[in-house]
Amino acid sequence: MIEFRDVHKHFGQLHVLRGIDLSLSEREVVVVIGPSGSGKSTMIRTINRLEPIDSGSLVVDGLRVHEKNVDVNRLRRDVGMVFQSFNLFPHLTAAENIMLAPMRARGLSRRESRERAERLLAKVGIPEKADVHPARLSGGQQQRVAIARALAMEPKIMLFDEPTSALDAEMIREVLDVMRQLASEGMTMVVITHEVGFAREASNRVVFMDEGRIIEDSPTATFFERPREERARQFLSKVIKH
Amino acid sequence: MDITEFLQAHGLRPSTWPMFADPAIWRFFGEGIRETLLISVVAVAVSFVAGLLLALGRLSTRRWIRWPSIAWIESIRALPVLLLIVYFGIKGSSLFRPIFGPDFDLPRFWAGVLGLSMYTSAVLAEIIRAGILSLPRGQTEAARALGLSHPQTLRHVILPQALRLMVPAMMAQLTTVIKDTSLVGTIGVFELLRQGRTIYTQFFNPIEVLLIVAFIYFVICFVLSQLSRRLELGRAPRLARIKIQEVQLRDQAA
Numbered sequence: 001m002i003e004f005r006d007v008h009k010h011f012g013q014l015h016v017l018r019g020i021d022l023s024l025s026e027r028e029v030v031v032v033i034g035p036s037g038s039g040k041s042t043m044i045r046t047i048n049r050l051e052p053i054d055s056g057s058l059v060v061d062g063l064r065v066h067e068k069n070v071d072v073n074r075l076r077r078d079v080g081m082v083f084q085s086f087n088l089f090p091h092l093t094a095a096e097n098i099m100l101a102p103m104r105a106r107g108l109s110r111r112e113s114r115e116r117a118e119r120l121l122a123k124v125g126i127p128e129k130a131d132v133h134p135a136r137l138s139g140g141q142q143q144r145v146a147i148a149r150a151l152a153m154e155p156k157i158m159l160f161d162e163p164t165s166a167l168d169a170e171m172i173r174e175v176l177d178v179m180r181q182l183a184s185e186g187m188t189m190v191v192i193t194h195e196v197g198f199a200r201e202a203s204n205r206v207v208f209m210d211e212g213r214i215i216e217d218s219p220t221a222t223f224f225e226r227p228r229e230e231r232a233r234q235f236l237s238k239v240i241k242h
Numbered sequence: 243m244d245i246t247e248f249l250q251a252h253g254l255r256p257s258t259w260p261m262f263a264d265p266a267i268w269r270f271f272g273e274g275i276r277e278t279l280l281i282s283v284v285a286v287a288v289s290f291v292a293g294l295l296l297a298l299g300r301l302s303t304r305r306w307i308r309w310p311s312i313a314w315i316e317s318i319r320a321l322p323v324l325l326l327i328v329y330f331g332i333k334g335s336s337l338f339r340p341i342f343g344p345d346f347d348l349p350r351f352w353a354g355v356l357g358l359s360m361y362t363s364a365v366l367a368e369i370i371r372a373g374i375l376s377l378p379r380g381q382t383e384a385a386r387a388l389g390l391s392h393p394q395t396l397r398h399v400i401l402p403q404a405l406r407l408m409v410p411a412m413m414a415q416l417t418t419v420i421k422d423t424s425l426v427g428t429i430g431v432f433e434l435l436r437q438g439r440t441i442y443t444q445f446f447n448p449i450e451v452l453l454i455v456a457f458i459y460f461v462i463c464f465v466l467s468q469l470s471r472r473l474e475l476g477r478a479p480r481l482a483r484i485k486i487q488e489v490q491l492r493d494q495a496a
């Protein structure tokens with residue numbers, strides 16, 4: 001479903017991705033962890049081409065993402081993304097946030113999109129918030145609307161970049177519950193998170209990144225019981241303590 | 243010296259005030275006000291459309307669109323509005339003859355609109371660009387990540403927010419345009435100030451007339467600024483407004 005082969009990327013002089021090799025099959029849930037600045041966000045953002053790459057190859061759902069003639073909008077319709085800062089559109093209500101892309105990028109009618117929005121808001125547990133603007137929602141509610149917005153395009157892959165880092169403890173749970181459910185329904189997911197509980201329960205594999213490289217890629221149980229890499233071990237002991 | 247003598251010595255002759263009780267004089271001012279408002283509204287409407295295109299041009303990733311847009315905006319902003327107005331007043335007709343035929347005569351009203359709009363569109367372009375740049379990058383990213391194209395993102399996500407933030411700045415610009423319409427009097431458009439001039443050259447009472455004209459400008463602009471404050475309070479979040487100012491300052495510094 002996703003296949004990185006020796007992917008490199010620079011920001012000016014900074015070598016941010018230093019030869020990423022990673023493959024994900026359908027229905028797999030991979031958690032990416034690693035210290036700040038290790039390139040996690042950059043890596044996940046290359047998958048839907050929010051960041052271009054310098055060399056190597058990246059195939060997503062059969063498309064060679066970084067080739068010139070790829071229809072990037074078509075690719076992105078099949079890859080949902082959820083951001084740390086929600087990025088809801090503040091001038092639109094929750095339902096309108098969800099309806100925008102299905103109407104404009106998939107050509108659904110207003111009525112169909114509205115039905116879809118209501119169904120998804122129910123799925124993420126806030127059916128009563130359809131006509132409320134983001135400013136009047138809590139952080140956890142906003143992030144759930146953002147997840148619903150991404151799901152409205154019926155993506156084959158969902159990318160999450162620290163979806164709960166901006167949230168308080170109670171709200172983290174509401175969001176993780178939605179993500180857990182999504183994982184159990186068989187969605188292919190790449191999730192950057194330091195939520196160990198979520199990683200343990202919902203993921204198949206954990207990828208540990210440091211300084212632009214993947215230095216450990218293990219099944220979840222193995223990773224938490226006996227991580228192979230010293231750096232991963234140190235990082236884990238820090239994260240788990242908190 | 244009592245106050246009447248003082249006023250007379252300085253040209254304020256109380257004897258001309260009674261003439262302003264005649265409604266005919268006010269019809270005359272009224273025509274001027276109408277012309278001033280009409281030309282302002284048309285100029286701002288034209289400028290808004292042109293300014294939007296220029297702003298998008300300047301933000302384009304394509305060099306052959308961006309560079310000419312920058313050059314155009316910057317050079318027009320460096321010219322006096324009056325120069326542009328006079329230019330269209332003199333050359334406007336021959337400029338359009340290739341399009342509208344050899345007998346075409348550009349009405350002075352439209353020559354004035356063109357001169358004002360040319361300048362104002364360059365200013366509005368910068369205001370619009372600042373508004374667009376003041377939005378968080380995450381807005382564009384979220385829209386593009388959903389598979390919306392660049393034009394769709396602009397149309398449905400960026401512009402609706404940016405334009406809302408810009409309402410106050412646009413209203414301020416409208417006020418400026420209203421005052422600048424006084425310049426189109428020089429090419430023979432009978433706007434408010436020009437009407438005033440016609441009156442005082444007949445009655446030799448420039449001080450009284452100019453006082454009245456000044457008061458009328460003041461009332462129009464005051465009403466507008468009150469209106470824009472209402473809109474502003476109702477809409478743009480404070481934080482976003484500050485950001486617009488920052489972008490403008492950054493631009494000036496650059």
Ligand SMILES: Nc1ncnc2c1ncn2[C@@H]1O[C@H](COP(=O)(O)OP(=O)(O)OP(=O)(O)O)[C@@H](O)[C@H]1O
Nearest residue numbers: 011012014016034035036037038039040041042043
């Ligand atoms: N647009 C950019 N321009 C320049 N440098 C960037 C840009 N985005 C990220 N970087 C740099 O690239 C490196 C990797 O950043 P990235 O955001 O991928 O790390 P991360 O692992 O997601 O970190 P965090 O846990 O803090 O989110 C960092 O040093 C960062 O400063």
Ligand SMILES: [Mg+2]
Nearest residue numbers: 040041042161
């Ligand atoms: Mg990050």
